[in-house]
Amino acid sequence: MEIEIGRSKRARRVYAFDDIAVVPSRRTRDPEDVSVSWSIDAYQFAIPFLAAPMDSVVSPATAIRMGELGGLGVLDLEGVWTRYEDPEPLLAEIQGLSEERATERMREIYASPIIPELVTARLAEIRAGGVTVAAALSPQRTQELYETVVAAGVDLFVIRGTTVSAEHVSKNHEPLNLKKFIYELDVPVIVGGAATYTAALHLMRTGAAGVLVGFGGGAASTTRTTLGIHAPMATAVADVAGARRDYMDESGGRYVHVIADGGLSTSGDIVKAIAVGADAVMLGTALARAAEAPGGGYHWGSEAHHSELPRGKRVHVGSVAPLEQILNGPSPVADGTANLVGALKRSMATTGYSDLKEFQRIEVVVAPYRTH
Amino acid sequence: MEIEIGRSKRARRVYAFDDIAVVPSRRTRDPEDVSVSWSIDAYQFAIPFLAAPMDSVVSPATAIRMGELGGLGVLDLEGVWTRYEDPEPLLAEIQGLSEERATERMREIYASPIIPELVTARLAEIRAGGVTVAAALSPQRTQELYETVVAAGVDLFVIRGTTVSAEHVSKNHEPLNLKKFIYELDVPVIVGGAATYTAALHLMRTGAAGVLVGFGGGAASTTRTTLGIHAPMATAVADVAGARRDYMDESGGRYVHVIADGGLSTSGDIVKAIAVGADAVMLGTALARAAEAPGGGYHWGSEAHHSELPRGKRVHVGSVAPLEQILNGPSPVADGTANLVGALKRSMATTGYSDLKEFQRIEVVVAPYRTH
């Protein structure tokens, strides 16, 4: 249904997770009977959660812990862990910065060069933890660093930017040819963000194993005010899930995973992401609240220290509980910030579903007015 | 009218009581000429109000008082009254708990076992009060305790859970077969919550005398944030009223009562519930504000002390007036929290209706922006 903004412009109505909810069916189940397992390529996970490649969320240690708890931690290879031998004091410093100083000091900290040897060392540390190894680069840095990454050994390669297209145009440099790159790489690639059907379809055609859905992923984003761009997540995920279906058809059956990345602050948001078509979710804020999160109660993304145009802030999210309790409960609170897995299972059970793939078919309603 | 959330997902727009209002017709009446009487099975009530089976609302004493005032008090048989010989000190303790301690301490209090002898004693106490006796169990506990309940003597049997389906699936235990259970029971059964047409229709087919409409009933619920589930009440009641009509048709005339349960904080909400099709309403918050309410100005449901995933909080609702005044006025306040019966009668009179069944046909408007 197209809307007329004015005589020369039409638009489409789009929806955020806050605008929607899931509704019960005529059947109910026991939460114990529900499976939330997820697999991509050859890798199996007990829970469909990826920890976002952000310094406030994933360190080598928390990547290992995340893997032990059934999920996947993705290390940011352009963060402090590959720029500094000992980043812990810098993480502590960031947490202690005043509001006024934060952006400027973070710019300095992240201006330090990436050291290839540290890339190798950090990945080795995670592998030694006995878990699936995943790491992320931006499209801009991929060509420069991917050989180091592959040589160091990585199970899943993540290319993540504010927005990543299969068709980047540049006058000054040869952009990364995603299709060629993914074809030649021996490792499955997850790539994004993409927020529209067409952008995602083109990313799927590059051979990616998964697509990250979102724009400016990270709770601290002020993208709409700064850039005027906004891709509400319920519509974005449902659109990209439509691309998955159409691409499966055109490719003769290749299933590309749809991973919601952004706007997932509570267990309710996670439930909704899957309800509109996500196979898995990449969590930032939700895991930055873990007691062992390297952000120490703060959360920030790379857009918070952009040199020219910062589009986010370092935000205080607090420490709610240890990661295990954030994931599996029991929850000390009633606000959807802990026992994320238990809440997902209970929501699926209460509405009568027993696995994630089925749950993508649940009935959804538009009910934008929040209950106070 | 279906809405497209995104390419692979459609949704329906649903409505809360806050989104709607009733409008006058061309006729007016005197409030004195209006009847709000209600009857279910063989039981007659001067007012269509059930007090919700929650420890902050119904004790044996307030169940009797509610009956004396023309309504029906429903005792929760899984609350403090069947776990403790003398629950008064525990109720007082809950009221005095700090915010931080509340969830944890309530978990302990409600972990104490249910004592069948207390079930018998409490029901006997209510019956001795000379009023209709009603008591509630969760579906999980019904099989274990119903014989005790029936033996103790109960007029109306309530099975109440967050969501209750006629088709619960479990791998580990034989779930309660509602249809068989209700058929064999000699006592009329009210069952719910159900929030959708289909779920309610199936509950009606079990032989229930009434269906509770709602999901997560209780003002303290944070279900949407935690589980992503939300069933706004105006749509839920109107859908279940549609099931009542269709079931009456398919059953050759059996009328199953639709009882709105949840989201009914003010007299205005009660008016709207009946306007969209409810025969009666189950009140929690609204009665927790009575001076003699056992919650002493606080209100909580069982979801507030769930062992793994609390989905609500103990909330302070204050004490507005004695129960008689909450129901029949005069109201000391102008905010819809007292003289609930007077407000319902005045609303019906002002809009030209003289009984509840007629009032279900009143014209309703969508006007979501509150007057400030």
Add this chain to the structure above:
Amino acid sequence: MEIEIGRSKRARRVYAFDDIAVVPSRRTRDPEDVSVSWSIDAYQFAIPFLAAPMDSVVSPATAIRMGELGGLGVLDLEGVWTRYEDPEPLLAEIQGLSEERATERMREIYASPIIPELVTARLAEIRAGGVTVAAALSPQRTQELYETVVAAGVDLFVIRGTTVSAEHVSKNHEPLNLKKFIYELDVPVIVGGAATYTAALHLMRTGAAGVLVGFGGGAASTTRTTLGIHAPMATAVADVAGARRDYMDESGGRYVHVIADGGLSTSGDIVKAIAVGADAVMLGTALARAAEAPGGGYHWGSEAHHSELPRGKRVHVGSVAPLEQILNGPSPVADGTANLVGALKRSMATTGYSDLKEFQRIEVVVAPYRTH
């Protein structure tokens, strides 16, 4: 366009003044060239404003002042001026009451009987001021007091209640037969509130000269929370204006005036009321802000001291400027609370209109999100 609330209920979307705005046309005018004069029956007014019959707005003195300034003050014959020889100390006392005491004390004050001699005296006082005399009774009191009122001499007779229908049904007493009453009365009658097309059409058929549009008129009303009833004013006025057109057709040309009554707090609201079809507006809050208003910066209606079910509050509205400045400026403020006439004229001029009747045809838009 009907909306489905749920399977058994449909509803219509309705609009408040806050939801709409007027837009410029291709023409502009000088404010000096605009006329806002209004006439009803034999009475001419320079401005289309009636001061609402409320003790916080109209005393005999302010009724005279309102007349001198070109409008019409309507005295409430059931307020303090007809109950007390010297009401000034009581008005002062009401202004000084604490929030807690206000409802109770006002109930006492308004429980004092109405003294017919005072009705006569107050109307004589206004007439002596040389202005058009208008006074209001509720439908309940009309039969008892109208002869006193007519004998005292009144130019315009106002019958005003929360909602007034042409078809009041009562088992206990013979209700006022509006049609007969108005037919026999020698004085033109303005009657309301009515908030729907049908209710207003029936009132028009009684022979009324004007219909008050609104439900629960008065800024202090909490009708929606208490009674669940809400008749947003933009839709109500446009519906009743539709009844005016249809009644003019069926009656062979009788023009019944549509007077918006309620929800008119700012000059912007007044503009919108006329834009959707009002011939004149009855102002409460807007005039209670005058320095000489008898409420002394406070505003209350009879619903604030209802004996059983108060549905409003005494609210503090402040004193903005003398009545003359509230009406004609210059305005000391930029929030639409002063220079109401100037704002109306400027709005009409800016959008290209030169009289009120033309301005009822201006283009209106729905733009519910307020500018902050």
Add this chain to the structure above:
Amino acid sequence: MEIEIGRSKRARRVYAFDDIAVVPSRRTRDPEDVSVSWSIDAYQFAIPFLAAPMDSVVSPATAIRMGELGGLGVLDLEGVWTRYEDPEPLLAEIQGLSEERATERMREIYASPIIPELVTARLAEIRAGGVTVAAALSPQRTQELYETVVAAGVDLFVIRGTTVSAEHVSKNHEPLNLKKFIYELDVPVIVGGAATYTAALHLMRTGAAGVLVGFGGGAASTTRTTLGIHAPMATAVADVAGARRDYMDESGGRYVHVIADGGLSTSGDIVKAIAVGADAVMLGTALARAAEAPGGGYHWGSEAHHSELPRGKRVHVGSVAPLEQILNGPSPVADGTANLVGALKRSMATTGYSDLKEFQRIEVVVAPYRTH
């Protein structure tokens, strides 16, 4: 899609910038490859920004600075610079006024007569700065002062009022005949505000080079509350862009520039204005935040000191950074108030566009609920 407000009134749904957002396409670009250049008549600009003719934004000095930085500063010829030899102390005084005194004192300051010699001197000063010279008059003053302006030398002549129509009707004076005036003038004219398709089309037919889109332009406006008039900018710009297209057709190819004027507080708003059809934007608040802005952290328009009906306020907007940094960054903040050019370029690059004309075709969505 017309909406029924009530039986006798229909309305159209309109949209503000806050209601909409732009979405990525399948292509991305480098911000360095994007051009935001703009030209009108014979004048070229590196950036499509006009500084609004308001005393808090443009002085002769900041007009020159704006030109040096690639934009266009428009001097208000009815502000302090043409009323006072040395206006700096008055600007300082305005900044220091208390809230209560502000309106009254500003009325006095702006009551001082305009001195034609100062008009000449100020324009000479700007021309001496080596930049394009632009100055604004209200329609009321144009006839009186235009010869002075033209004689002093101006490159672009701006006629700006709250709303300017091609068809002003007056009983008392001969209004400015825009068509004749523009035809005879040798200088290109930019005229507005106009907020609707028809009003803009008529302005285009007068021969104007550009049309200012808006109503009551200026962030401090309280037009909706005061006048009931509101023309949300997304719809207004898209409507006027439709008029540009239709006028180009009827005129055989004359392209009239559409300049959004009002509601442009952040870089995100600028992005959206162009996305719905603007060729350039006139900035008030956004530039009042520059360190060298003459308002010194305060912002006000002429409506704030209207003698009869003030419709805005002097507002504190703060000083964010020097003008160069407000325009070109680097931004010290993440809220869309600095690096406006960088943000516009990045938004265009991220969504795959390389010039402004192309970007007017970008896909837009309706997503009214702001991200918190």
